[in-house]
Amino acid sequence: MSLGRRLVIAVSTAACLGAQALPAAAATDSDTEVVSRGVTIPAFYNPPASLPAANGALIRSEPLHLALSLPGLNGTLPGEATRLMYKSTDSNGRPVAVTGAYIEPSAAWKGSGPRPLVAVAPGTMGQGDQCAASMGLEHPLRLNGQTVSLGYENLAIYRLLAKGVAVVVTDYAGLGATDRLHTYVNRADEAHAVLDAVRAARALAGASVTSGSKVGLYGYSQGGGASAAAAELQPSYAPELTLAGTYAGAPPADLNAVTKAIDGSDLAGALGWSLNGFLQSDPELRPIADAHLNEKGKAALKDLSTMCVGDALFGYAFAKSTNWTKDGRSISEIIRSEPKVQTFLDEQRIGTHAPKSPVRLATGTADNLVPHGQARDLAATWCKKGVDITYKAVVLPSLGDALLNHFAPLLADQGSAISWLTDRLAGEPAKSNCWSMPVQP
Numbered sequence: 001m002s003l004g005r006r007l008v009i010a011v012s013t014a015a016c017l018g019a020q021a022l023p024a025a026a027a028t029d030s031d032t033e034v035v036s037r038g039v040t041i042p043a044f045y046n047p048p049a050s051l052p053a054a055n056g057a058l059i060r061s062e063p064l065h066l067a068l069s070l071p072g073l074n075g076t077l078p079g080e081a082t083r084l085m086y087k088s089t090d091s092n093g094r095p096v097a098v099t100g101a102y103i104e105p106s107a108a109w110k111g112s113g114p115r116p117l118v119a120v121a122p123g124t125m126g127q128g129d130q131c132a133a134s135m136g137l138e139h140p141l142r143l144n145g146q147t148v149s150l151g152y153e154n155l156a157i158y159r160l161l162a163k164g165v166a167v168v169v170t171d172y173a174g175l176g177a178t179d180r181l182h183t184y185v186n187r188a189d190e191a192h193a194v195l196d197a198v199r200a201a202r203a204l205a206g207a208s209v210t211s212g213s214k215v216g217l218y219g220y221s222q223g224g225g226a227s228a229a230a231a232e233l234q235p236s237y238a239p240e241l242t243l244a245g246t247y248a249g250a251p252p253a254d255l256n257a258v259t260k261a262i263d264g265s266d267l268a269g270a271l272g273w274s275l276n277g278f279l280q281s282d283p284e285l286r287p288i289a290d291a292h293l294n295e296k297g298k299a300a301l302k303d304l305s306t307m308c309v310g311d312a313l314f315g316y317a318f319a320k321s322t323n324w325t326k327d328g329r330s331i332s333e334i335i336r337s338e339p340k341v342q343t344f345l346d347e348q349r350i351g352t353h354a355p356k357s358p359v360r361l362a363t364g365t366a367d368n369l370v371p372h373g374q375a376r377d378l379a380a381t382w383c384k385k386g387v388d389i390t391y392k393a394v395v396l397p398s399l400g401d402a403l404l405n406h407f408a409p410l411l412a413d414q415g416s417a418i419s420w421l422t423d424r425l426a427g428e429p430a431k432s433n434c435w436s437m438p439v440q441p
Helices: 003-015 133-138 154-162 187-203 222-237 255-262 269-281 283-292 295-304 309-316 331-337 339-347 372-384 402-425
Strands: 034-036 039-041 058-064 070-072 075-077 079-089 095-105 117-121 141-143 148-150 166-173 215-220 243-249 359-364 389-394
Touching: 058 133, 075 079, 079 133, 079 187, 095 133, 095 154, 095 187, 117 154, 117 187, 117 222, 133 154, 133 166, 148 309, 154 166, 154 215, 154 402, 166 187, 187 215, 187 222, 215 222, 215 402, 222 243, 222 359, 243 402, 255 269, 255 331, 255 339, 255 372, 269 283, 269 295, 269 309, 269 339, 283 339, 295 309, 331 339, 359 372, 359 402, 372 389, 389 402
Parallel strands: 117 166, 117 215, 215 243, 243 359, 359 389
Antiparallel strands: 034 039, 058 079, 070 075, 079 095, 095 166, 141 148
């Protein structure tokens, strides 16, 4: 693939998947700024040495400049943003500081009841702090010679703000906050971060959302998995929250299928982010990784831990994991041969619990990066559990490129997804179409 084509994909496709990371550093209360791949990470993102006890408790906040904004008669358009740091709990039950942003819209909410709130779970941002979604609001595009990042989630965020919906966006555990590596596609970490972002937004002084505000979740790709996981874990993790609806687009529900699909694809770098996240979540897996990865594989994982999606497209597009292992087997083959790793991935599967609120699940029929079949299977599984599912198969022709096939449904379906979600926030009941679910993908 030519460099020009990769740049086009890096910029235009970021709307589906993006970020850069640092080696894990000790939590600190200092005002020290960290420089990562030529980008200065504000001291705000350094977590304190001790965290509050309550999940969703605000640790700190400060005004956040929206780069894409205009003056308006009723204040800045599309709204006023606040950078957040709040407390969450990771999959091991340990406290973790998570960053994000809350945006108070200038537009009035025209539906019934108080202004609603949507938690946006970002799509793939890579594994680096300077490309966290909250930084993407302030710096929508970075091209500094070392980092290529795009705040592509801004499109969905701004569309929600235009409807008078308040938005809180999470950076997830370890993305933004500089004390650990991002646990990419960790089901519990991401679900907790999304739900605790709602709690943090409600606690923010000056926010118009109240305990009576309806709450929705929105996410595509990695974000689709995070919002889906949050919907199914909400009854146990955040029972005080009532969800009006969840949009989960192209969720990576079955990591066995997804890790196999991304291997050798445009976004092969995501395989490295996944492995790094697995090792961050469960250090007991490291001896297994050390036994199977060769020096090239170990170097790739270290390199990718500091990359955004754009960087990975330039550096690792179409990389094959058979070149990263000592015996030439693929990562998927090794996973199948290692019971401990397989058990870890099985625990990440989304669909083992039933959401208690409506879900709109969409997936592109030509998507072979986050495979359509495993996403459709999630919808069918939830239907069998009695969940109120609106399933949408986005039928588009194959564009001949896995990343584009994954990206195109996001744009094609985004307007309908946001309309469906705002209808739920306005109090309109969902209409399940589980009866129409196809038997086969």
